[in-house]
Amino acid sequence: MSSENGLPVVDLSPFFAGDGDEGAAAARARAMEAVIEACKTYGFFRVVNHGVPRELLSRSLELSAAFFALPDEEKAKVRPLPADATPLPAGYHRLPSHSPDKNEYLLTLQPHLGHNLYPADPPEFRQALEECHAKLAQLGLLIQEVLTEGMGLPPGFLRGYTGGDRSFHFLLALHFFPAPTEAAGSTSGLSKHEDGQALTLLFQDNVGGLEVLKDGQWLPAEPDDGTIIVNIGDVLQVLTNKKLKSATHRVVSRPGRHRHSFAYFVNVDSDKWIQPLPEFTDKLGEPPRYRGFRFGEYQRLRLRNKTHPPATPDEFYNINHYAV
Numbered sequence: 001m002s003s004e005n006g007l008p009v010v011d012l013s014p015f016f017a018g019d020g021d022e023g024a025a026a027a028r029a030r031a032m033e034a035v036i037e038a039c040k041t042y043g044f045f046r047v048v049n050h051g052v053p054r055e056l057l058s059r060s061l062e063l064s065a066a067f068f069a070l071p072d073e074e075k076a077k078v079r080p081l082p083a084d085a086t087p088l089p090a091g092y093h094r095l096p097s098h099s100p101d102k103n104e105y106l107l108t109l110q111p112h113l114g115h116n117l118y119p120a121d122p123p124e125f126r127q128a129l130e131e132c133h134a135k136l137a138q139l140g141l142l143i144q145e146v147l148t149e150g151m152g153l154p155p156g157f158l159r160g161y162t163g164g165d166r167s168f169h170f171l172l173a174l175h176f177f178p179a180p181t182e183a184a185g186s187t188s189g190l191s192k193h194e195d196g197q198a199l200t201l202l203f204q205d206n207v208g209g210l211e212v213l214k215d216g217q218w219l220p221a222e223p224d225d226g227t228i229i230v231n232i233g234d235v236l237q238v239l240t241n242k243k244l245k246s247a248t249h250r251v252v253s254r255p256g257r258h259r260h261s262f263a264y265f266v267n268v269d270s271d272k273w274i275q276p277l278p279e280f281t282d283k284l285g286e287p288p289r290y291r292g293f294r295f296g297e298y299q300r301l302r303l304r305n306k307t308h309p310p311a312t313p314d315e316f317y318n319i320n321h322y323a324v
């Protein structure tokens, strides 16, 4: 594992090498170990040779920037259905003006579910979004298998939480507004938070601003073209009783710079019961650090953070709601 730009870097090429490839098994074991180590210490890592074409990442970011540069009335045409009409509100969202977070985003669910609303302009955006869903879903599955094996769980175990019909994996194309000059360094593009799902895959343009909390310090997760950043979400932190870390992160906007990123969330079936697994509690003689909960309930609470933002980020719902 090398460490570049702060975050550990893991080369996934051994997982794409044929079985007959000499040394592939040993290289896979080393990569798996690097992933687990990164998830225990940072909760974040960067992947290279991940199987998602670099060209798709840059094309998607450019098309997304073209969409968000449209006048507000154009973007508003991609208006989401009411929150209770779809599992998650697919479409264009601008956060309420009193929100501490200054960003807007387009949310899409897995295209085959038929819930998505796509912008008409730019016309190529829809295809890029659909390709991102397909490729990022594959990468998500690969990383889940690596984590499953690396944590000593039976094959397919994590996929059992995330792979069912009611899994609403979602992709956010995000646009962060420039920070006002007088508030440089203080205005937040996205307040500090942990992701609520199983895993997040992220890529960004060259502006920067994503920061990860590690040992009490904010560590910049600088742009590095063609790489994808992976982070653990709350569900994996709870299942592993905090062996894997759902790290706190934020986006600090920069004066005069518009920032674009894509975040793909490997989601959990809403009816799944989430609680620390016996492998990481009873079998180790350690008490559970969380009480169990239905994932759908947590997801609803988290969604309220966006639709009804509290006055201060410290009042956001997070996984401590279930801590014991």
Ligand SMILES: O=C(O)CCC(=O)C(=O)O
Pocket (backbone or CB within 6 Å): 172, 174, 190, 195, 202, 204, 210, 249, 250, 251, 261, 262, 263
């Ligand atoms: O845009 C980024 O770099 C991070 C986005 C993020 O943390 C989120 O959407 O949860």
Ligand SMILES: [Fe+2]
Pocket (backbone or CB within 6 Å): 193, 194, 195, 249
């Ligand atoms: Fe996040």
